[in-house]
Amino acid sequence: MSKKWKRRAAVIAWVLLLTYGLSGLFIGLSKAGYFINKDYFQTDPFNHTLDDFINKLWVFELSKITKEDAKKEITVTKDEIDEHRYRYGNLNEQITSIKEQYEGKIQDALEAKNEEVANIYKAERDAKIEDITKNFTSDDHVRQKIIKEKEAEIDQYFEEMEHYRREFLDLKNTFQYYLRNTETGEIFTNIEGTPEQVFTNKQMAFIKTYKELSTADRFQHFGKYNEAVERFYNKNASVFTGQIAIPKAAPETNIVLKEYYDFKQDQIIYYIYTLAGIAALALSIYFYKKTEVVRVFQPELDQIAVSYNRVPIDVKFAVFFITVCIAIAVLDDSWFLFGYPENIYSFAEGVIYHFFWTTLSVACVLLQAKLLVERYKVHGQFKEDLSKAMVWRIIDAVKSAFLNRRVGTQVIIILAIVFAFGMGFAAGFVEPIFFVVYFFAFLFVGFPLFIWLMKRIGYFNRIVKHTSELAAGNFEQDLPVKGKSVLANFARNINELKYGVKASQRERAKSERLKTELITNVSHDLRTPLTSIITYTELLKTPDLSEDERNSYIEIIDRKSKRLKVLIDDLFEASKMASGNIELLKEKVDVAQLLQQALAEYDEKINESTLQFRVTGLETPVYAVVDGQKMWRVFDNLIGNILKYSLEHTRVYIDLKRKDNKVIIEFKNIAKYELGCDVDELFERFKRGDASRQTEGSGLGLAIAKSIVDLHGGELTIVVDGDLFKVTVVLDAS
Numbered sequence: 001m002s003k004k005w006k007r008r009a010a011v012i013a014w015v016l017l018l019t020y021g022l023s024g025l026f027i028g029l030s031k032a033g034y035f036i037n038k039d040y041f042q043t044d045p046f047n048h049t050l051d052d053f054i055n056k057l058w059v060f061e062l063s064k065i066t067k068e069d070a071k072k073e074i075t076v077t078k079d080e081i082d083e084h085r086y087r088y089g090n091l092n093e094q095i096t097s098i099k100e101q102y103e104g105k106i107q108d109a110l111e112a113k114n115e116e117v118a119n120i121y122k123a124e125r126d127a128k129i130e131d132i133t134k135n136f137t138s139d140d141h142v143r144q145k146i147i148k149e150k151e152a153e154i155d156q157y158f159e160e161m162e163h164y165r166r167e168f169l170d171l172k173n174t175f176q177y178y179l180r181n182t183e184t185g186e187i188f189t190n191i192e193g194t195p196e197q198v199f200t201n202k203q204m205a206f207i208k209t210y211k212e213l214s215t216a217d218r219f220q221h222f223g224k225y226n227e228a229v230e231r232f233y234n235k236n237a238s239v240f241t242g243q244i245a246i247p248k249a250a251p252e253t254n255i256v257l258k259e260y261y262d263f264k265q266d267q268i269i270y271y272i273y274t275l276a277g278i279a280a281l282a283l284s285i286y287f288y289k290k291t292e293v294v295r296v297f298q299p300e301l302d303q304i305a306v307s308y309n310r311v312p313i314d315v316k317f318a319v320f321f322i323t324v325c326i327a328i329a330v331l332d333d334s335w336f337l338f339g340y341p342e343n344i345y346s347f348a349e350g351v352i353y354h355f356f357w358t359t360l361s362v363a364c365v366l367l368q369a370k371l372l373v374e375r376y377k378v379h380g381q382f383k384e385d386l387s388k389a390m391v392w393r394i395i396d397a398v399k400s401a402f403l404n405r406r407v408g409t410q411v412i413i414i415l416a417i418v419f420a421f422g423m424g425f426a427a428g429f430v431e432p433i434f435f436v437v438y439f440f441a442f443l444f445v446g447f448p449l450f451i452w453l454m455k456r457i458g459y460f461n462r463i464v465k466h467t468s469e470l471a472a473g474n475f476e477q478d479l480p481v482k483g484k485s486v487l488a489n490f491a492r493n494i495n496e497l498k499y500g501v502k503a504s505q506r507e508r509a510k511s512e513r514l515k516t517e518l519i520t521n522v523s524h525d526l527r528t529p530l531t532s533i534i535t536y537t538e539l540l541k542t543p544d545l546s547e548d549e550r551n552s553y554i555e556i557i558d559r560k561s562k563r564l565k566v567l568i569d570d571l572f573e574a575s576k577m578a579s580g581n582i583e584l585l586k587e588k589v590d591v592a593q594l595l596q597q598a599l600a601e602y603d604e605k606i607n608e609s610t611l612q613f614r615v616t617g618l619e620t621p622v623y624a625v626v627d628g629q630k631m632w633r634v635f636d637n638l639i640g641n642i643l644k645y646s647l648e649h650t651r652v653y654i655d656l657k658r659k660d661n662k663v664i665i666e667f668k669n670i671a672k673y674e675l676g677c678d679v680d681e682l683f684e685r686f687k688r689g690d691a692s693r694q695t696e697g698s699g700l701g702l703a704i705a706k707s708i709v710d711l712h713g714g715e716l717t718i719v720v721d722g723d724l725f726k727v728t729v730v731l732d733a734s
Helices: 003-030 042-064 065-073 078-085 091-111 115-135 140-164 167-172 227-235 255-291 293-308 313-331 344-376 379-386 390-401 405-430 433-471 486-540 548-579 593-599 603-608 628-645 679-683 701-711
Strands: 176-181 187-189 204-214 237-246 585-590 611-617 625-628 653-659 662-670 714-720 723-734
Touching: 003 255, 003 313, 003 344, 003 390, 042 167, 042 176, 042 187, 042 237, 042 255, 065 140, 065 227, 078 140, 091 115, 115 140, 115 593, 140 167, 140 227, 140 255, 167 255, 176 204, 204 486, 237 255, 293 344, 293 628, 313 344, 313 379, 344 379, 390 701, 405 433, 433 486, 486 548, 486 593, 585 593, 585 628, 593 603, 593 628, 625 628, 628 662, 628 701, 701 714, 701 723
Parallel strands: 611 653
Antiparallel strands: 176 187, 176 237, 204 237, 585 625, 653 662, 662 723, 714 723
């Protein structure tokens, strides 16, 4: 045998030693009150046997009660008469009940043309009615009936008592007694000779002397209760003196004496087993500290721990607790020691059986204890596992089930109905009448519920199929929405989601198109001045260039460079506006004066143009908390767009007003170019009303203006009605 297996065998031996030690300790503690400093005649089983013998001795010999004596003690009270009289209702109710009982029988006999039988039934009915009527007219009539019932009960009592006579005779052969009635002096005994000669320690294994042995209330502990017998016993209770003993030279049938000798044997076994167990337990602890035997199986323990640590913490501790309880029960099981085996082979079989299950349960407890200690010796790990306990999962599952209370309640009700139907079906095998109830319940409740459930499942399956098609990109027709159920709301949400997906796809296509246009427009607008700069720079390199031509080229390069700088600055500013990476310096500003300044900047261009400006609302100050420089840029961009894109010889209307704590500025003009694009697209960067892009604009004016207004929490909107182009700016008034 290899060294590894020798060490493992040593571990197994240690587990067996520990198991025996624990078994001895548990049995020693549990049986200590029974075996230590006691003999058999001090134990509860013997005291119960002795009391049983005295009870039977009192009934069968000491009392001398007869049926006639008991029947003389019968009494009938007014309450008993009333209870008997109204036991089945009042007089009318009882007569009606009797008539109903015989009506069917009499009718069947008459239909069978058996008048004799019908007359018999009528006579029985009339006799019962007469008897019931007497119950309500004569107390004595009722009293006699009650007395007969009680006499029958006394007869039954004495019949039952005879069943216990054989047990009394067996006990009488076991015990010897000598008792004297203190009142009458009558002697009751089963010994030959005087008590002094018979009741000696040499002849008797047990002797108990009674100075006052009362027989009062002993009948309550034996036989069926009867109030008449109780009354007789209470009136004739006696007190006895004497002795009761068990002889040593008893016959083999003496069960008590046999138990006495078995107790002594078990007592010796108890001391040997307990002391040996305590020694084995101490030895196992010593070996554990010296050799650390558990380390031999550490690789296997590590492998088991990987799977064991996945089990929820509350399940682990619950299983550990159950295993500990089982182990304690098995360790405390002493039947194999004190079960009186028939022979040595059955005793050995009992020992093997006991130690197999005991060792298995102890090993399970040790394994779990080791794994739990290794896992939770770090406090943080315990907290982490506690948060993942099964009880929290169940609570979360229940909460999730009732996120929609209607669904959770419906499921609970359906499960309850299904369970009730299952119980009803099973009850039908016990009582066939339940099958009738079950049939009607299923017809009016179960079958409609089944149809309703199938419809709901079908509806749910249609929704699942529709969502699968939607996920695959196949936009089928809308799901039908029926009622206000959860599934109906689910279907409605799926339909709305489908429209949202379609809108998202359209927006994505639009975004891609605008992105392409943005790249194209940026490239065009930046390349045009850049090309001019490169071209005229090359021309400047010509040697024989005249001074006028040189100055002309330089002027063009300067103009195109400034144009390029404006485009780049606008693009940079538009990007900052779009990202929100800009700081506003707000203060209270007169918007009317700010708009007037912006118009003044364009005064020369307005005069040179053919446009006629109509400006209103500048006479009265209108205040708002804004960044004056940024808001001036908004007005500048809008006025600049008007000058660039308005049709010649038309009027331009600019109106400023305050309404409901809002400052409203409207710009209206007639567009020079046909506005064929979406109005919202005019806010896109590098988007122009001039599709040919022949004007000097950068295409960023409206985008920058809208971003500035949005940063102020305002609103800039565009309305196009034919060639009428209207821009409205709304700000919070101060």
